Amino acid sequence: MILAVDIGNTNIVLGCCDKDKILFRERVSTSLTATDLEYAVTLRTAVEMNGLDGSEIDGAIISSVVPTITNTVKAAVEKYTKVKCKVVGPGMKTGLSIKIDNPAQLGSDLVVDAVAGINEYKTPLIIVDMGTATTLSVIDTNKDYIGGMIMPGIMVSHDSLINRTSQLPRIALEQPKKVIGTNTVECIKGGLLYGNAGAIDGICQRMMQELGKDCTVVATGGLAPIIVPLCRTSIILDEDLLLKGLMIIYNKNT
Template identity: 30%
Template sequence: MQADAFEKRPSVAERDSFVLCVDVGNSRSSFGLFAWDAGAQDEPLARWESSTLAQLTSDDARLSLLQVLSLMGSDLGLRAGELRRPRAAILSCVVPSLVEVWVQALSRVCERRPLVVGPGLKTGLKMRYRDPAEIGSDRIADALAARERYGAPVIALDLGTTLNVEAVGEDGSFLGGIIAPGLDMGARALSQDAARLPVVELGRPGAVIGRSTREAMLSGIVLGEVARMEGLVARVQAELGQVAPVVITGTRADELAELVSFEAKADANLTFRGLHQLFLQNERPAR
């Protein structure tokens, strides 16, 4: 992260207590650090992202956390060891086998056992889902943050291993959404299941009509994803019966927000902000 992004932040003495938001996805794990007394609309002081490992011990996760916190401290312009360990943490993990691994690691790195997004945690969202226990923790965070930042109704798209589309109704309730294969999954499927097709590095296609196999694949993968996003959003808007603001987060959110035909806001910190709001709603920090 760029040092100038933190020039107006409080001094080290003023930011010595933190809340760590951890979002463990199927492919990537993301970490966002918030000031202890930050309000619900505040942005993370620092963030980091790494690959999610399928096999992980609590010691592995703890080592990863210590490395991430050290790198975050460096991004904040702090010397080694100057960043104090977080006072608290909140965890969103969509990989069931890794939940307790990360809980144990966070309990050892932070001053207290982390909150875990799931049944029993207050969300502040009225649920229209048939079984709220089925909803992924990242989906809840996205819907909550989208409503708080962009109002209701609102549609949130999260681009990751899966493409998640969340719909919040005019009354602020969580209506449900859509889960579809994600951009990277589509790219891998093409190269794995078609013997003559190579792995391509994803990026913005220069044209719709590709003049090589790689260009044709890039167009099909990226613009195909754009077309799917446009079609799904149009159908959700129609079912809502009105045009709702659309926010896009996740991998390549900025690029795809520029390619879709509808107006959309790219928000890299949407999930982090939602996790932090969930923390505030369930454990109000007190000095």
């Protein structure tokens, strides 16, 4: 059984995998001040709450876009599992050909997403990852990573809107009753959710026009289940994409 951990700016996604099967997936808040012991307790709680025995973990892998806590989480994983933990980075075999201006700049989360994407879905492929930032990655018919786009995530837009206005309230990210809002809360919900859905529809359309081909579109990330149903583009929702990618990379490097 393999423990897979993806460290994002807002959340850490973690889960256990056995061969090709994802046994569970959980999200916990990313904390810049937590110690390795605190993270180890979180890992243990997540594993045991899903009815698994931590002593059966015989491998672990991490991807991270938060360098300041990567070593802390790695130490936590090794403290809890007693196994050496791999970290996605330069020198690891991924099977992904990255054809952008500076391949070293590509975030490990986007690499992991793309590795899972080319193994699971038909190319050309657009992968939408909705986290702190919303990222779109493009993989061509040769399964090469050729570029993408980064835009503010929904919560970043929400927080900026609230912090820079005097009278607009914080809201829960729930689907609005209709597109045309009739009160402040519904107007904000519509703007954030339909605004992001419309942006994704428009960007995917423009990317396909630029490629000259229709693409498979796959979405993942914590906010994807909220936005995907509002999109007019045909989008496959795959909440386990990161964990699948981590398992593939782990197996390639074992």
